[in-house]
């Protein structure tokens with residue numbers, strides 16, 4: 001038997017070293033309900049795609065099997081803190097404003113109080129159900145932010161959440177009972193006396209969501225990637241609302257996630273197409289991704305990935321093709337795809353399948369980009 005050991009060892013060595021030398025393919029995907037493309041008569045692989053980012057509600061066995069047969073990776077979008085339906089039966093999870101009142105819906109978005117333990121359990125069970133039924137390449141958390149609306153040129157940015165649980169937990173975090181006999185009075189004290197600590201605590205609560213959902217993923221499918229879709233404002237935009245109101249710290253997310261997917265919807269946010277590429281560069285600097293290639297081999301081994309594009313965290317932006325708000329021409333779509341694909345991005349996806357089906361010229365643009373231009 002011992003004669004067999006050497007060839008097997010050599011084979012394993014060859015496989016491992018050759019695997020390390022293979023560059024990870026650039027991820028080329030679409031987001032939404034990609035089954036609409038199949039229904040319209042297209043094949044995912046002939047469009048040059050190698051990944052789909054499918055909404056949880058659009059995921060089903062038939063689509064999953066077809067996507068696999070056509071060789072695409074399957075990433076699943078998971079809505080985290082958006083929960084209008086949940087509130088119908090669980091009003092105790094409603095976010096509370098600084099006036100002590102239930103927050104109004106922020107356009108179509110209705111956030112949940114992120115410290116509600118029953119809601120977190122509910123979401124974790126939903127995630128487990130998906131992971132037990134489908135072997136996925138990754139889960140992409142969506143709506144990881146405090147109640148607000150940023151997908152518009154006029155953002156809705158309320159102060160939340162001052163429910164009893166949030167103010168109590170915040171008080172515990174700073175070792176102080178918050179003075180006041182009502183949510184309104186407590187909010188007033190917090191905003192006047194401990195604003196900085198309040199913002200930090202809120203950000204920590206969101207980070208806890210990313211960590212806890214990541215733990216569920218690790219437990220059931222340890223090889224799947226954890227991605228995060230998040231608002232791509234710069235830190236100073238809108239009076240620092242990214243951190244101050246949404247509670248998002250991209251650097252902290254990047255330390256827990258495998259993939260950062262900034263939502264670079266230029267028309268929705270009234271930005272030029274070049275903003276997409278500029279943001280990717282900025283994010284790469286922030287999370288020091290551009291330095292990975294020059295870091296020691298030891299570090300990359302510790303990261304458990306190869307030097308090419310496998311090191312985490314990776315950047316896979318999502319760009320806008322969707323015609324609402326505004327109209328995105330096929331050429332403009334092409335521009336934002338190219339901007340979003342710039343280094344250090346190692347993947348790209350577009351929003352959404354429907355905009356492609358509505359305009360075959362956009363399908364031509366994407367096909368050419370994915371099959372010929374983006375490597």
Ligand SMILES: [Zn+2]
Nearest residue numbers: 113161163166
């Ligand atoms: Zn709360």
